[in-house]
Amino acid sequence: DSGVTQTPKHLITATGQRVTLRCSPRSGDLSVYWYQQSLDQGLQFLIQYYNGEERAKGNILERFSAQQFPDLHSELNLSSLELGDSALYFCASSVSGGSYEQYFGPGTRLTVT
Amino acid sequence: DQQVKQNSPSLSVQEGRISILNCDYTNSMFDYFLWYKKYPAEGPTFLISISSIKDKNEDGRFTVFLNKSAKHLSLHIVPSQPGDSAVYFCAASLVYSGAGSYQLTFGKGTKLSVIP
Numbered sequence: 700d701s702g703v704t705q706t707p708k709h710l711i712t713a714t715g716q717r718v719t720l721r722c723s724p725r726s727g728d729l730s731v732y733w734y735q736q737s738l739d740q741g742l743q744f745l746i747q748y749y750n751g752e753e754r755a756k757g758n759i760l761e762r763f764s765a766q767q768f769p770d771l772h773s774e775l776n777l778s779s780l781e782l783g784d785s786a787l788y789f790c791a792s793s794v795s796g797g798s799y800e801q802y803f804g805p806g807t808r809l810t811v812t
Numbered sequence: 813d814q815q816v817k818q819n820s821p822s823l824s825v826q827e828g829r830i831s832i833l834n835c836d837y838t839n840s841m842f843d844y845f846l847w848y849k850k851y852p853a854e855g856p857t858f859l860i861s862i863s864s865i866k867d868k869n870e871d872g873r874f875t876v877f878l879n880k881s882a883k884h885l886s887l888h889i890v891p892s893q894p895g896d897s898a899v900y901f902c903a904a905s906l907v908y909s910g911a912g913s914y915q916l917t918f919g920k921g922t923k924l925s926v927i928p
Contacts, residue, residue, distance in 0.1 A: 701855060734918075741816070741901065741918035742856070755915055789855050799844050799905050801916065803855030 702726065703804035705790050711810045717778040720807045724771055724792030730754065731773040732801055733765055736787040748773055749795075780811045815839045816904050818919035827928050831889040835902030835919055838883065842904040846916070847876060847887050850899045859900075860887070892926045899923045 702725035712718055724731050730749045734742040744757035748767035759765075762780075767773045777784060787808050791801035817836045825831045833847075843864040848856035862869040862876045862885070869876050875888045889896055902919040 701857065703855070732916075739920065741814075741818075741920040742903075742916075744915050744917070747915070757915060791855070799846060799861060799916075800858050803848075803857065805853065805855050 701802040701804065703790060703792050703802050705788075705804035705807050707807060708805065709808050709810070711812065712780060713812055714780055714782060716780050716811075717776065718780065718809065720775040720777070720788055720790075720809075722773045722775070722790030722792075722804060724773070724790075725802055728792035728794050728802070729771065730793045730795060731767055731771070732791040732793070733759075733773070733775050734789040734791065734803075736789065736806075737783075738786075742789060745775070777809070782811050785809055785811045814919075815842075816902055816917050816919040818900075818902055818922050820922050821920070822923040822925070824925045824927060825892045827894055827926055828891045831887075831892045831896065831924055831926065833887040833889075833900050833902075833922050833924065835885045835887075836883060837885075837904050839904070839906070839917075840883065841906045842917075844905045845876070845878060845885050846903045846905070847874075848901040848903060848918075850901060850921070856901055889924075892924075894926045894928050897924055897926045 704723045732747045733745040745759040747755040765775045787806045789806045791803045846861040847859040849859045850856040878885045899921040901921045903916040
């Protein structure tokens with residue numbers, strides 16, 4: 700158990716809909732990262748937040764957005780969903796904004812039908 | 813454009829033997845490399861790492877070797893155990909100065925099966 704929690708574990712929704720994925724980092728960790736793993740792909744970095752502020756952006760679509768709240772939990776919002784958005788979405792956390800070693804949650808499996 | 817490549821999707825090894833997992837990268841600016849291990853229905857867990865200023869790092873049964881000139885790293889597991897059966901991801905990082913952010917770029921993973 701990494702100490703990072705993600706909800707929900709599974710999500711099934713239709714194209715065009717909007718969903719919110721939630722992540723709670725390890726106690727004491729200030730940084731949250733979001734990754735997407737599509738079928739047969741490595742994990743793709745989406746976005747990082749550090750202590751409530753956006754720190755880095757990766758290959759995140761404009762239809763996706765994220766935020767980190769004062770209690771340090773983070774939410775990833777996915778809108779106008781397409782079939783290709785079906786993937787595993789992982790959240791990771793680290794103590795600082797610059798840490799190589801990230802601790803991953805169990806992931807949320809999103810299925811868009 | 814895949815900057816971190818794991819060309820072997822799977823590997824089978826007998827228990828007690830050595831497992832060697834390989835990883836190649838293209839971006840010479842990467843300065844830190846990591847291996848993560850992933851069991852089904854779980855998130856990746858950090859296994860071992862190596863800085864670009866080193867060529868070897870050892871932790872128990874796990875050793876990572878880095879060959880910067882070849883842009884290649886490998887993970888050696890000796891001896892392999894059935895509990896090592898998992899997907900192994902190679903990841904690389906470079907620090908963005910000023911922002912202090914460490915983005916990880918992952919390979920697609922290699923599924924290791926250790927046969928009892």
